[in-house]
Amino acid sequence: MNILTFDSSEQLNEAGANIISGLVQTNPRAVLGLATGGTPVGIYSHLVGDYRRGLVSFRQVTTFNLDEYVGLPASHPESYSSYMQRHLFGHLDIPADRTYIPDGNAPDLEAECRRYEQLIDTAGQLDLQLLGLGHNGHIGFNEPSHALLRGTHVVTLAEETRKANARFFPTLQDVPQQAITMGVGTILQAKMIVLVVRGADKADIVHRALTGPIATECPASLLQTHPHLVVLLDKAAGSRLA
Numbered sequence: 001m002n003i004l005t006f007d008s009s010e011q012l013n014e015a016g017a018n019i020i021s022g023l024v025q026t027n028p029r030a031v032l033g034l035a036t037g038g039t040p041v042g043i044y045s046h047l048v049g050d051y052r053r054g055l056v057s058f059r060q061v062t063t064f065n066l067d068e069y070v071g072l073p074a075s076h077p078e079s080y081s082s083y084m085q086r087h088l089f090g091h092l093d094i095p096a097d098r099t100y101i102p103d104g105n106a107p108d109l110e111a112e113c114r115r116y117e118q119l120i121d122t123a124g125q126l127d128l129q130l131l132g133l134g135h136n137g138h139i140g141f142n143e144p145s146h147a148l149l150r151g152t153h154v155v156t157l158a159e160e161t162r163k164a165n166a167r168f169f170p171t172l173q174d175v176p177q178q179a180i181t182m183g184v185g186t187i188l189q190a191k192m193i194v195l196v197v198r199g200a201d202k203a204d205i206v207h208r209a210l211t212g213p214i215a216t217e218c219p220a221s222l223l224q225t226h227p228h229l230v231v232l233l234d235k236a237a238g239s240r241l242a
């Protein structure tokens with residue numbers, strides 16, 4: 001694993017965007033796994049800058065998002081579909097039909113999970129999976145558990161995850177109870193994983209995920225098994241690492 005710690009959030013954003021732009025420059029048909037949450041916003045805005053400066057085109061790229069809430073209309077401002085439009089897709093030349101996000105409003109959620117997994121299979125291996133990290137060690141919405149599921153599945157969100165995400169909603173009650181998420185197996189199959197973490201409040205979980213035992217109680221710890229893991233941290237998030 002390659003851990004890079006940055007003095008400023010701007011440097012971290014630039015480094016994250018450079019990895020993605022560099023990949024797309026060398027492989028214009030790259031298949032990207034994308035994340036949401038507060039963490040990647042600065043990286044996405046840097047990528048939009050790269051595109052506007054003519055450094056990179058996303059016309060042939062295919063993307064798969066990690067997860068989506070169950071039961072939020074796609075047009076809801078906090079659906080991950082709206083988030084991706086707002087922060088990335090709406091500003092790039094990527095065709096809408098190459099951007100995939102699980103449908104959290106599908107009438108049959110289990111069938112939707114199978115469909116999504118099949119789409120990823122058909123696209124081939126993800127060339128890169130971008131990840132944030134939950135305070136409890138979740139990646140995507142794979143919550144700590146005595147067992148983790150390999151493929152895309154429906155998950156009931158941990159209370160601490162709903163509380164952490166309540167900042168994006170009017171009240172805690174408005175945060176959905178469930179989500180669809182790629183499984184840890186799907187994530188680990190990506191050729192390269194870029195884990196991005198910011199903030200002192202995540203220093204403990206960064207330490208546990210990267211140096212603690214590999215255990216399903218800390219889903220991010222499974223990333224230690226990946227042959228090509230790059231970790232981008234700000235100083236605060238990396239403060240507990242030697």
Ligand code: GLP
Binds near residue numbers: 036039066132133140
């Ligand atoms: C969210 C998302 C994850 C994200 C994580 C951290 O709930 N499902 O993909 O990485 O939790 O979020 P944030 O970046 O806002 O701290």
